[in-house]
Amino acid sequence: MFKFADPSYLWLLVAVVFLVVLRFYNLWKRRRLMSRLGDKQLLAAMMPDVSRGRPTVKFWLLISALALMIVMLARPQMGSKIANDKRNGIETIIAMDISNSMLAQDVVPSRLDKSKMLVESLVDNFTNDKIGLVVFAGDAFVQLPITNDYVSAKMFLHDISPSLITTQ
Template identity: 40%
Template sequence: MKGKGTYRLRTALIWVLINEVLFFATLAVLFLWLIPSIPNFNIQRMDWLPYLIGSSILAPLFLWSLRRRSRGLERFRDHHLGAQVAPNISTARHIIHFILWRWAIAFILLAVMNPRFGKKEVEVRYSGVDIIICLDVSNSMLADDITPSRLVKAKRAISQLLKELHGDRVGLIVFAGDAYVQLPITTDYSAAEMFLKGINTEMVPTQGTAIGTAIDLATESFSEDTEGSRSIIVITDGENHQDDAMEAAGRAKEQGITVHTIGMGSPEGAPIPVRQGRRVIGYKKDKSGETVISKLDENMLIQVASAGNGVFVRASNAGTGLGAILDEIESMDDNEFGTEQYADFEDRFQIFLLLAAFLLVIESLLPFKRSRWFHRMDIFD
């Protein structure tokens, strides 16, 4: 270039516009033709596309910066000092530096978007055991012979169980004088955890301990397409006063469903606290004014587990025994819940990172001052 101690802004504008047209033409070809036409190819992070398009703001920023520098140099040129102050100014070099940076940033953003190529279609089979947990939410579960209370201890144990499940489906049923499905059977453990947190003794308006009703409801709640390993876990203090839980467990066994029981509480029992907020203001009393002592009915729960071909575990402050029942369940054969096909994609962001690194290396090796080779070039003039 034949410089005059300042930058050629019109030349810079023309080449920057050409570069931006080329950039958007490349995007159009990539997103409107190339991606739709290549099988098993996609962009994982399309939410970054606005940032890629928005990177065009670099063009006017570059021109603004060049114009600002040029105005500064024009002041010296007015005093016939421009060539002396900046004799080797090269508009061409600045344009090339910008273009290299422009495309390097574009390639970095494309790498963040993570283009992926699918190698093949993969079929995934989902299998595991179906488990429905029936949790007693009657007032007797507030007794604290198991600390902090029978219900809180049971909820913590179920929460731990959810963390240990892998591929198994789980459902939640709450019961007192009646039984209700709290969560249909699912592999969404996060949803199960959310529903579990909301369980309390006020969920079932009718008091009592209808274990048989809960077992029957659980039996009906299993998926019709599943005939393999299915288990019901009943967590209760066993004070059953309403139905024949052993008959319900027997009906479940006839359908190939195993019924396990966990006894919450102690044979000695404990009073049922009455709370006002978090403060205990007294204990539940019977009609004669005597304090009600809620005791674990261990024999009944053993019989229910036996009728359902399951096991009985008695909970304590050291643990609920849910882990032992889970080991028993995991020894059962898995059910196949279904299959799903998807493309096995491989990330290709590395290609664009390498292109960006290559351009940045070239840019770093290219000085801004004019050389003899650029002096002979007139394509930027």
């Protein structure tokens, strides 16, 4: 089955047809003007470096690109059937500060351990959800790409320490 998601954009192809008609009109008008200036052979001898084919190729390439962009705006779609699947669950990316300041003891046991416990309790409540983990201090990097493997998420969570990032 083939269809367009936004078929209203296909009306812009009328502009492409208009540009082609305009091109042929300008070529006709140009030939008429050149015939007024003099003999075709004499004019060709006076302009030896003028290419006849290059402007034509350039025009058709530009028109083709414009037509393809219009078709792309209409978003063609192909498949055997239309499927509207509802998915349950959320995708969560957690950014965690692992700088040395997170080792402060103003929160028991420490800020870092407390945030690890909070994230772990969040992961325990996930069912059909996905989780990812980004750690940062002076630099940031992805500790755990988005996944639905909660065991590996907890394993990566327990291994987080300020020594992972040298730039603080």
